[in-house]
Amino acid sequence: MQSEGDARADGPILRVDETSLAFGGLKALRNVTLKVESGSITALVGPNGAGKTSLFNAISGFYRPQTGRVFFEGRDITGLSAPARAKIGLARTFQNIALFRGLTVLDNIKLGRHAHLRTSLVEALFYYGRPRREEMELRAEIEQRIIDFLEIDHIRHAPVGALPYGLQKRVELARALAMKPRLLMLDEPVAGMNREETEDMARFVLDVREEWGVTILMVEHDMRLVMDISDHVVVLNFGEIIARGLPADVQRNEEVAKAYLGSGEIGSEVREAVAEIAAL
Amino acid sequence: MSPAILDFVEFSLAGLCVGALYALTGIGFVVVYKATRIINFAIGEFMMMGAYFFFGLAAQAALPNWAAIVLALIAAGTVGGFLERFIFRRLIGESAISVFMVTIGLASIMVGLVEIAWTADPRSLPTFLPDQPFFVPLGSAEAFLASKNGWSFIIVAAIMAAFITVFRFWRGGIALRATAADQAAAYSVGINVPGVFSFAWILGAITAAAAGILVGSISGISSAMGAIGLSVIVVVIVGGLDSLLGALVGGLLIGWLEAMASLYIGGEYKQVATFVILLLVLVVKPYGLFGTHDIERL
């Protein structure tokens, strides 16, 4: 399959510079600086409440950080509205599935393409002409490239509310793929999944990177998945980045262990145990 | 003393007295909202119900006024409890809009019932307040304040004082505030949450009915008097839907603003002025002066 976005040799696809975000007195992000290399799979990890989803929301444009800038493909998008960011290729999925219950699977996926379609209100009222053409082209493309790819053809007309959790997550991914993404932000893509579903999703994520040339930035708690497929790991704790690098390096990092396991006595015993197991 | 200043003071006083009645009804509204998160569009019709119960008992059944008032309030409270038990309790979990529409439907039903029992003709209530108007000294002149207006203000102030004391210190008031803050937590500490709901509706109905009796004694009653509920809704929006203090301040403020609009723009623009205020508040400060702001999480 033809590779989509060209991996730019110059500069990272996403750069977050010294970004801070606070809600009243609560500091969600403290001076976060982060680079995501084009074509990579980068994982954002950290304990609950570390600020991972807040960072996603700041990058997507839902939150306006008090300080800092966000650059996408070299361009400063700090002032850009959320829909505009979606249009230039910043796609995402949501931690608690955000599918639209009033639409079928197919319509949810088609919705992802919204920003790139051109049908106006008046054209839509009459349907024949541009809308029909756009809809047919879109349908054909979604069927061939997304529905087939994610193996969801049997549920394309199902109302999304009736689907099991794992399939809903897959439909969310399908919708994000319809957005013509250059950077795909996945918020906990395998949360709540069993082993088999997780492996399926891992395969899909890798295929997306391979065949679509899309860069992946994902928030995840499943460490096995993170270690298996990510090129780069960034660890967040209390809104600050406390470690970054190759998965194996981050795993051995003291600070990271402290963040997850606590820094008290019991914490250090557990850490020793974990270190022993890792050394096996 | 220039007539302009005298007019201003007299209209202001009258406005504040009407505002006190708005505040009283607003309290009834806020109590229901705080406990159940329901916006009761039929608040004006609850006032109408109280006024008509009093009319039926005092004018038609010829009971002494004080007995009629007490029985009317009890009847109104019963209706409120009944509605909560058999309608609103079944709607727990439905969307806020659906419940709001149910209150709109109820308003219609109540108006229809009143029209069947008493026809749509306007009527006056038997007087139970002293006739003597108030004269407020103002420099060399005296500002006139109609007796019913003045007495309404005094009565509302007394009820308010009682309210505040009761709510602060009585277990029921604390239970209400707890349920308002967090239903699940209230359940788990043993508060009878459905009981709190019933109580809120009964109390809300009684306060609205009391305000309705006072409003009715000032301007007469008719099956259309529920329209005043729209002003009350503006009051609670301005004050903040879940704030008792807001209902108080909002009521006085809106009452006064309406009077000012009446004086300076003209009586027929009074209601429009209220709605322009509503629009401005909703766009500038939607949670009102004292309401709590809900932050949406993604």
Next chain:
Amino acid sequence: MRIGSAKQTYAADEAIFKTNVQRAWFAALALALILFPFIASDYWQLLACLIAINIVAAMGLMILTGFTGLVSLGHAAFMGVGAYTAAYLSNHLALPFWLTIPAGGFVAAAVGAVFGIPSLRVKGLYLALTTIAASFILQSIFFNWTSVTGGARGLTIEPASFFGRALVTPGAIYWIAMPIAALTVWWARNLLRTRVGRAFIAIRDRDISAELLGIELLRYKLMSFALASFYAGMAGALWVYLFRVITPESFRLIESIFFVAAIIVGGLGSVRGAIFGAVFMTLVPELLKIGASDLAPYWPDAVKLLSPVRTIVFGALIVGFLMFEPLGLNEIWQRTRQRFALWPFRT
């Protein structure tokens, strides 16, 4: 009995009528609509016009509230704007109905878009309250802008004329109202097949996520208000050609509530729901009237009670449907269809 209907092209899969049975029923309906004025009494022809007008208005409100999730209790006021516009243009500029009716729509759409601006800041019930405010402000304008609206007396309008012939009877108006109703229904159905309809539904279900997926909220919310008000304006213009008079009392808050009740009773979120709701809510008062006059020989006071009983039934319909059948008549329709889908086998 239908077992399955596989489609071989995407176009067939996205068509409005997917089976020959559906197409046949639709053809029968179209035929009935055309033959109707020739076989119906004057009374029923008037009812049919009212139903057509209410379908247009209800469909507009369905787009705004049912599809986009923006609760509006001011819809009737926009009908008033359309009605006054049509009357004014007809009286002062002698424009024909086929210009004044769309003009009524456009003016109402512009006003609707303005009153839709708060929808970016406020949601749900707060939005409903701004629409109530809009309704009162507009009614005040109808009342006080005497030079344009005729003040309390309102305006009268000359009948619509078609090639010199005055369209005075309901039967004549039917031929304008019914095609417009059909057109507006078709438009609404088409919306759902395109990105505009999808965007509306996304805004209704989860507007924040919709924004992050590329939908510009303000633009689409205003579009929804404008389109819904366009429908309302046309309905109002049709109304004024039917009744030939418009006053500030013609379109009050209670009429707005009527239309909200119609879309709830019909079934929120579906094109069919708007049609069911409009038909049902128009016929119910008529049925009550017939009931009252039937009871009159035994109970002479029955007719006097008609107005309050109508008010009660109206409220009871809203409460009853929301409590027991919140998905409306459309849901009842779907359930019945399901039961008979595999007839004579049981499902």
